[in-house]
Amino acid sequence: MRAEYVIGEAATNLRRNVLLVLGAILAVFVSLFMTYMALVVNEVARNSAERWQEGISIIAWLDDADLADHTLITNEVAGWDEVERAVYVGKAESWQEFQTMFADNPALVETVDPASLPASVRVELANNENHQAIVSRLVSIPLVDEVVEASDAVEDTLEASRLLNTGGIVLGVALGLSAVVMISNTVRMAIYARREEIGIMKLVGASNWFVRTPFLLEGLIEGLIGAGLAVLAGWFGYRWFISNLDLGIIDTDVPQSFLVSRGLIVLAFGAFAGAVGSLVGLRRYLQESK
């Protein structure tokens, strides 16, 4: 089978049904863009969630001191009425946390001296209304170096990102299925447009793969173009997002390697969806004798 024949036939199919082909590419693009973004948001949320555990809304970083002094402060804070829970995180635990948070950035981990990481008290409030009062009371404690808080906006964002994470993946899967259906429809239309030709091909003994390959390539191209656009849009969208929006304490930095590896997965999935779509579209038309 000549490569130029297969490519030529696939190109003809793509040209003949421009609108359908664009529709299929768009379907792949939308679904894979959603999936890609969901993956990135998931990563951002995972990074942040490690520190902002469920319910923890204030962190008081402590100056170095004896464990006894630290325990005293923790106990005192825990005793406040407005406080639901106060958890002490020592220097060793901080170091562990830091290592997990930046596990994909070993160079950074290398440069940090475990001793330089401060201990902290993580505070969970019973009621968010007392937020400001608690923050000022924490600041006034002599051994407290700095107080950081999850503002409502941050809470909202975290909540949203969790929703986006599940919703995005569910939506991505649903749209991914629709992309497969769109591609199989497009291929089916291409087959329908050429049914005479295919009938004659089979009559004179063209092998099934000879008939199939151009359509398979067509689906593959549609899937890959859609996925490629999704990755590009996701990549630049993310760059724009982190340079234009300041989400404060949420760590929005996702390593390049993550973007690349997930981008490749998305591309592979696009190709896969294209191939599956065209095979589904081809199945009925290439059935042999009954």
Add this chain to the structure above:
Amino acid sequence: MIRLQGVSKVYDGSTVAIRDANTTIQKGEFVFLVGPSGSGKSTLIRLLMREEKPTSGEIWVAGRNIAELPDWKVPYLRRSVGTVFQDFKLLPNKTVFQNVAFALEVIGRPRGMVAQQVPKVLKLVGLSSKSERLPRQLSGGEQQRVSIARAFVNRPLILLADEPTGNLDPATSVGIMRLLDRINRTGTTVVMATHDHAIVDAMRRRVMQLERGRIVRDESRGVYEGPAVTDATPTVNGLMPTETNGQHSPPAAGASQEVAASPAAEASPAAEASPEPEVSPEAEDSQEVVATPGELDEG
């Protein structure tokens, strides 16, 4: 070449299209399948090209039981079985040359072979001068010639024809029959379904009659209506060109290759003598096949 053993084809569990068919067709034979519409002629053709599988029985084609042939091998069967249909099945947007070349291209034949074989076979069917025309610029008879050229260009062992003259007027049909006869003389087995009395009676070849899915008659050098020939002669005189007259007397003993289409038969004694499937007719010979008066009027 072809052997049917207890072949039945039942549709939807109840409609019987072919009922216990048993027969053998030798290499190089020319067989007419006759019978009324719905008698199973077309089903038999479709079974032979494995467009359909028999419900039971064995169909041996070129040494293989095609009832058991896996689907993926069907294309390879089709390469040794040429097919011609009533509706020509040409691609409207391809020229005559491209239509014929298509059959070789899609089975992966090298370009050099295509360039060499297509003009040869177009010459055989008498369409060398029209190779750049589109099908719609041709008469029905010419379109059928293209379709025969496409079926034959790959030099199949068997040529199956399902009502090849069904859409053509009698005079044009004669030209097509001469062509099929000529192809048969190269050693190609021809099986043709038809209900054209005149053609069958004129050709005097093996006739297999089907009646509600059964082979009810099988005669070598038979006619359409069974052993009683009396009513066939007047019809033939009315339809066929004069040259076919005289062929309706009982065939001379031993003249097994005798046919109605005498010019074609006389013109290629070499092809008759040698069984090799190579056809290289003289140019004027092809012209002679084309120049049937009825066909020229048709366009």
